[in-house]
Amino acid sequence: MRDTLSSTISSVTDLLLRSPAAPDVLTEQTGAAFAPVCSVEIEARALSKTFGATPIFSDVSFRLARGEATALVGANGTGKSTLLRCLMGLIPTSGGTVHLLGQQTDKATGRQMRNIRAQVGLVSQKHNLVPRLTVLSNVLHGLLGKHPGIRHWSHSLAPQFSRETAMQALERVGLADFAHRRADRLSGGQSQRVAIARAIVGAPKVLFADEPCASLDPSAGEDVMELFFQLVRDENVTVVFTSHNIEHALKYGDRLLGLAQGRIQLDATAASLSSADLRGLYD
Amino acid sequence: MTDTASPRNERARFELARFERPSAISFLGYALGLVIIFWCLAGAGFSLEKVASSPPRFADFAARAFPPNLDPQVLTRLGWKMVETLQIAVAGAVIGVILSVPVALLAAKGLIAGPLVNQIVRTGLSFIRAVPDIAWALVFVVAVGLGPFAGMLAIVIDTIGFCGRFFADDMEATDKGPAESLTATGARKLDVVACATIPGSLPAFISTSLFALEKAVRSSTILGLVGAGGIGIELKVGFDLFDYPTAMTVILMIAVVVIGIELVSGWARTKIIGEQR
Ligand SMILES: Nc1ncnc2c1ncn2[C@@H]1O[C@H](COP(=O)(O)OP(=O)(O)OP(=O)(O)O)[C@@H](O)[C@H]1O
Numbered sequence: 364m365r366d367t368l369s370s371t372i373s374s375v376t377d378l379l380l381r382s383p384a385a386p387d388v389l390t391e392q393t394g395a396a397f398a399p400v401c402s403v404e405i406e407a408r409a410l411s412k413t414f415g416a417t418p419i420f421s422d423v424s425f426r427l428a429r430g431e432a433t434a435l436v437g438a439n440g441t442g443k444s445t446l447l448r449c450l451m452g453l454i455p456t457s458g459g460t461v462h463l464l465g466q467q468t469d470k471a472t473g474r475q476m477r478n479i480r481a482q483v484g485l486v487s488q489k490h491n492l493v494p495r496l497t498v499l500s501n502v503l504h505g506l507l508g509k510h511p512g513i514r515h516w517s518h519s520l521a522p523q524f525s526r527e528t529a530m531q532a533l534e535r536v537g538l539a540d541f542a543h544r545r546a547d548r549l550s551g552g553q554s555q556r557v558a559i560a561r562a563i564v565g566a567p568k569v570l571f572a573d574e575p576c577a578s579l580d581p582s583a584g585e586d587v588m589e590l591f592f593q594l595v596r597d598e599n600v601t602v603v604f605t606s607h608n609i610e611h612a613l614k615y616g617d618r619l620l621g622l623a624q625g626r627i628q629l630d631a632t633a634a635s636l637s638s639a640d641l642r643g644l645y646d
Numbered sequence: 647m648t649d650t651a652s653p654r655n656e657r658a659r660f661e662l663a664r665f666e667r668p669s670a671i672s673f674l675g676y677a678l679g680l681v682i683i684f685w686c687l688a689g690a691g692f693s694l695e696k697v698a699s700s701p702p703r704f705a706d707f708a709a710r711a712f713p714p715n716l717d718p719q720v721l722t723r724l725g726w727k728m729v730e731t732l733q734i735a736v737a738g739a740v741i742g743v744i745l746s747v748p749v750a751l752l753a754a755k756g757l758i759a760g761p762l763v764n765q766i767v768r769t770g771l772s773f774i775r776a777v778p779d780i781a782w783a784l785v786f787v788v789a790v791g792l793g794p795f796a797g798m799l800a801i802v803i804d805t806i807g808f809c810g811r812f813f814a815d816d817m818e819a820t821d822k823g824p825a826e827s828l829t830a831t832g833a834r835k836l837d838v839v840a841c842a843t844i845p846g847s848l849p850a851f852i853s854t855s856l857f858a859l860e861k862a863v864r865s866s867t868i869l870g871l872v873g874a875g876g877i878g879i880e881l882k883v884g885f886d887l888f889d890y891p892t893a894m895t896v897i898l899m900i901a902v903v904v905i906g907i908e909l910v911s912g913w914a915r916t917k918i919i920g921e922q923r
């Protein structure tokens with residue numbers, strides 16, 4: 364009863380937030396002085412996570428608006444990847460709530476959760492391609508949320524339209540020539556770009572990218588960040604990316620969230636920060 | 647100085663204690679162990695007399711069995727029986743491997759079924775493995791009558807008991823990363839299993855299946871003892887009629903085929919899985 368009630372409330376809230384009366388205007392100033400009336404796509408409230416008895420982070424709260432690029436920064440092991448997995452509901456949280464595309468993730472049914480995830484792309488830090496399958500099959504898997512069933516299991520079964528969509532995604536990451544290569548025979552940077560293609564092939568509204576440039580050479584890294592930038596500007600995609608590249612974080616993030624000592628220690632617009640402010644996070 | 651000396655002393659005392667203290671209990675343990683072994687030997691009818699008298703008897707058997715029966719007519723008959731044996735083994739193993747995949751999906755933790763179903767299926771598989779293949783053959787002889795079909799069904803069941811369990815273990819052990827990433831695309835559980843878990847476990851599946859085939863060939867050679875088809879019947883008839891040369895031929899044929907299948911499957915394993923790397 365309460366479940367349905369609260370999900371109704373959240374979908375009503377979502378409708379209100381998306382209605383023309385509340386336009387998607389996002390003022391320059393985000394961050395601490397976050398305007399309450401705007402299209403919130405991702406909201407974390409007092410989120411905490413422990414693995415066994417080990418606390419990873421706690422009291423993490425933020426709201427991210429549609430069409431905003433957020434850089435999540437922090438030292439190794441501070442819980443950035445864990446936070447992204449919690450936001451997608453891939454692992455249970457230890458406390459607090461996540462609202463993703465207007466739905467509270469821990470109260471969503473399996474079907475509702477799949478529905479949300481179909482509109483969200485994830486690039487894992489470890490790429491997580493399926494070995495032995497072709498690059499094209501791997502990219503097609505990104506459409507499984509929207510098109511469940513055997514036709515998207517492998518490139519040889521896929522409908523023409525899906526195959527073209529997947530090829531376009533591969534072209535965007537510059538790997539169209541590798542479509543029929545086996546995924547476990549790619550270089551680290553190539554497999555990273557295939558993972559990006561798999562995440563964007565379904566035209567997601569939200570894109571989580573966990574160190575999308577970690578395996579890429581400087582020029583490929585710039586290309587990928589430009590691609591994300593383009594998605595944000597042209598398609599109003601909400602991007603959250605983690606990076607250890609301070610320049611990238613400042614250049615491509617509208618907003619920066621810094622994790623340290625299990626807390627959000629930094630939440631500010633990129634414009635208001637210098638690289639010296641960020642270095643403090645790593646001490 | 648004292649700092650380094652005292653831990654060493656303590657360690658020496660600890661080691662002394664380790665050797666001294668449990669000796670009374672361990673003496674009792676050894677004694678009990680010996681009693682149990684003698685009790686088992688008695689139960690098994692162990693008799694030194696028979697051991698002593700067996701070499702002459704064995705020599706007698708060997709003298710009567712050698713040379714093995716190499717009569718072309720007999721060899722042809724046994725050859726065809728061996729072909730039937732391999733047919734039973736291959737057909738049973740292939741069907742068993744195919745049926746094992748859905749069974750294993752239900753048995754593997756965290757894939758498509760909940761813990762209760764996992765436990766029930768795993769218990770069922772343990773039961774299947776607990777019943778010997780020859781007992782399954784007897785059951786199927788009753789159910790479908792004498793002949794190779796009963797033997798094949800016994801191999802199918804035996805293979806499910808083996809592969810169902812090991813396929814499930816293989817799937818539980820594969821990298822969960824790709825499955826998580828596909829879950830993140832909003833894919834259904836079945837799609838995730840088909841696209842990430844099964845392709846990821848494929849080398850292990852192939853290896854397990856080749857073991858199942860070896861096991862099936864070994865089983866199929868003795869199913870004939872209970873009338874479930876294959877070359878085993880010739881072995882039984884040979885011994886029943888004191889036709890030891892023919893029985894010896896059968897034993898040698900079985901040995902050659904079983905060793906051969908082990909070589910082939912070992913070769914296939916390195917060939918297929920080696921190439922995957
Ligand atoms: N499944 C798990 N079980 C137990 N501990 C885990 C698990 N996954 C991650 N951790 C721990 O949680 C902490 C945060 O890990 P996480 O991968 O989120 O860090 P990160 O900020 O992404 O680091 P990096 O910059 O190296 O990618 C680490 O100390 C890690 O050891």
Ligand SMILES: [Mg+2]
Pocket residue numbers: 443444445488573
């Ligand atoms: Mg990480």
